[in-house]
Amino acid sequence: MRTRVGYAGGHSDRPTYHDLGGHGETLQIDFDPRRMSFGEVLDLYFAGHRPTRPPWSRQYMSALFFHDAEQRRLIEERCRQAAAQWKEEVHVEILPAETFYRAEERHQKYYLQRHQELMDELEVFYPDFAGVVDSTAAARLNGFLAGARTHVLLDEDLGRYGLSERGQRILLKQARGGRR
Numbered sequence: 001m002r003t004r005v006g007y008a009g010g011h012s013d014r015p016t017y018h019d020l021g022g023h024g025e026t027l028q029i030d031f032d033p034r035r036m037s038f039g040e041v042l043d044l045y046f047a048g049h050r051p052t053r054p055p056w057s058r059q060y061m062s063a064l065f066f067h068d069a070e071q072r073r074l075i076e077e078r079c080r081q082a083a084a085q086w087k088e089e090v091h092v093e094i095l096p097a098e099t100f101y102r103a104e105e106r107h108q109k110y111y112l113q114r115h116q117e118l119m120d121e122l123e124v125f126y127p128d129f130a131g132v133v134d135s136t137a138a139a140r141l142n143g144f145l146a147g148a149r150t151h152v153l154l155d156e157d158l159g160r161y162g163l164s165e166r167g168q169r170i171l172l173k174q175a176r177g178g179r180r
Helices: 038-048 069-086 116-122 129-133 136-146 151-161 165-176
Strands: 002-008 024-030 063-066 093-096
Touching (some): 038 069, 116 165, 136 151, 136 165, 151 165
Parallel strands (some): 063 093
16 A cells, blocks of 8 residues: 655664664555455565575665564465475575664655656645655556556556546656667
């Protein structure tokens, strides 16, 4: 439903991009468990990420954060399955979800921010940038622009984001252009 980028898993209470304080760069995902299970979220993680090499720094570690014992169990199980499937060691830190620190604004909705015309249209619904960051629509638009969502979903969802016809054309052109 929503995504935010930020920092987690470290010791500093004021991490920044230039001073992470032991945190890793992370993605926070809000999802509706009635529509998608935690296991399905993990399936997406492993479909798009193959953590078979140790990270060269903690900033870029592969990590999954759990909120309860069942989530921890599912993460451990998926890591074992991935290692068996790939026949390689999986390097994923499994950590309790504690404090998540949002990254600086310039990192939020990175691909969407590169399209001022679309950002201008979102201002009608979200007068401040925090509203954009917390928006389901902005998370999806950013995903389309990054190439992370399929064209079928784009066609099905296009009218749901409140974009003008011009905004829809811009989105279609950018998302289908394969530009990352």
